[in-house]
Amino acid sequence: MKDKYRVVVVGMGKRGMHHAQAFQANPRFEVAGVCEIDPGRLETAAAKLGVAIKGTNAREVAHAARPDVFCFCTLPTIRKEMIQVGVDCGAQLIAMEKPVALTSAEGFEIRRMVESSGVKVVVSHQHRYGEHYKKVHEVIAGGALGHIHTVYGTATGWMMHMLSHLIDYTRWFNGEADAQWVMAQAAGRGKLTDIHPSPDYIAGFVHFANGVHGVYECGAGAPDVPEVDYWWRKCRIGAQGSDGYAEVLTGGGWRAVTKDGAGSGGGCMNYDLDMPPYIQDMADWLDGKKLHPCNFESAYKGFEIMMAFCRSVAQGGQIALPLTSPEDEIQMLRDAVADRKVILSLPSSAKEYPA
Numbered sequence: 001m002k003d004k005y006r007v008v009v010v011g012m013g014k015r016g017m018h019h020a021q022a023f024q025a026n027p028r029f030e031v032a033g034v035c036e037i038d039p040g041r042l043e044t045a046a047a048k049l050g051v052a053i054k055g056t057n058a059r060e061v062a063h064a065a066r067p068d069v070f071c072f073c074t075l076p077t078i079r080k081e082m083i084q085v086g087v088d089c090g091a092q093l094i095a096m097e098k099p100v101a102l103t104s105a106e107g108f109e110i111r112r113m114v115e116s117s118g119v120k121v122v123v124s125h126q127h128r129y130g131e132h133y134k135k136v137h138e139v140i141a142g143g144a145l146g147h148i149h150t151v152y153g154t155a156t157g158w159m160m161h162m163l164s165h166l167i168d169y170t171r172w173f174n175g176e177a178d179a180q181w182v183m184a185q186a187a188g189r190g191k192l193t194d195i196h197p198s199p200d201y202i203a204g205f206v207h208f209a210n211g212v213h214g215v216y217e218c219g220a221g222a223p224d225v226p227e228v229d230y231w232w233r234k235c236r237i238g239a240q241g242s243d244g245y246a247e248v249l250t251g252g253g254w255r256a257v258t259k260d261g262a263g264s265g266g267g268c269m270n271y272d273l274d275m276p277p278y279i280q281d282m283a284d285w286l287d288g289k290k291l292h293p294c295n296f297e298s299a300y301k302g303f304e305i306m307m308a309f310c311r312s313v314a315q316g317g318q319i320a321l322p323l324t325s326p327e328d329e330i331q332m333l334r335d336a337v338a339d340r341k342v343i344l345s346l347p348s349s350a351k352e353y354p355a
């Protein structure tokens with residue numbers, strides 16, 4: 001256990017700055033180095049954070065700064081390379097953004113690297129620190145819904161951005177039960193060439209080992225969440241049981257109906273509120289006090305569900321979990337998704353899914 005853990009942050013875009021500032025604000029961490037391929041962005045970030053070790057090459061920065069925590073918030077195309085840098089520089093913990101990987105082939109490799117090195121890995125599904133998310137979890141875990149039979153999640157944003165979040169929080173609501181099989185369908189090819197490659201719309205079912213079913217819709221055909229104005233936060237995530245239901249709206253609070261009556265409350269996804277406890281839990285895990293809730297093993301199970309959805313789209317029918325062989329699911333989708341324009345569920349999605 002150290003008084004202060006040294007941190008390197010790679011990728012000083014939106015999420016990199018969120019992470020760097022939250023580490024810098026926590027007395028248990030100091031940002032020792034930053035890396036960014038855009039020189040202007042690098043200089044601005046290094047000056048703002050007051051960090052001397054900086055550069056455009058992650059491996060060089062990591063070896064100069066010798067971090068305890070290697071954090072990367074780059075776009076999703078270089079996950080495996082960044083994990084390798086984190087392992088090679090001897091960090092005790094790697095903090096990464098979702099999604100875990102873009103294909104199961106890459107995911108298998110990353111899992112092998114993580115398991116063989118023994119490095120701790122945390123994946124940023126930090127919405128769960130929101131007061132409204134925590135309240136829904138509390139209602140479910142406290143038994144007020146009776147016997148849980150269904151969990152569900154919808155988001156208007158596309159798969160590689162949002163499905164990882166929906167699956168992670170519903171797995172949390174469902175006691176992190178393992179999934180046994182999935183079945184899914186997809187429509188629209190527009191986002192297959194995006195940096196977060198995805199079908200425009202994907203919908204599917206998950207059967208969990210505890211008998212609970214998961215129902216998910218992500219993208220252009222997902223339902224509106226009219227209670228929420230901000231498009232990216234039109235996400236509805238919840239659980240139904242024998243005695244009622246509880247759900248969180250990412251941009252609009254929570255509500256529950258239980259056998260004791262109805263309740264609701266506020267809360268909105270907010271990086272400024274969600275990042276500090278997410279970062280503090282890294283210190284607690286490094287100190288050996290507790291496992292981080294967003295640990296890799298848990299996130300990987302959610303990632304596998306997402307990859308199995310893609311396989312079901314391409315191959316049809318049910319896909320058993322865990323996955324046993326690597327595939328390139330993005331290529332499978334490119335080969336399989338019909339060349340027909342996706343049909344939108346709400347007009348405000350037209351700017352993200354143009355004709």
Ligand SMILES: NC(=O)c1ccc[n+]([C@@H]2O[C@H](COP(=O)([O-])OP(=O)(O)OC[C@H]3O[C@@H](n4cnc5c(N)ncnc54)[C@H](O)[C@@H]3O)[C@@H](O)[C@H]2O)c1
Binds near residue numbers: 010035
């Ligand atoms: N957890 C969340 O709530 C959440 C929210 C938004 C985005 N994300 C995820 O965070 C990741 C980053 O998203 P963002 O919105 O911050 O993107 P961004 O484009 O704002 O930032 C990415 C940065 O990485 C830099 N970069 C790319 N390759 C690099 C390399 N090899 N070395 C150093 N720097 C490199 C880019 O120049 C850019 O500045 C994505 O995976 C995204 O899915 C998560």
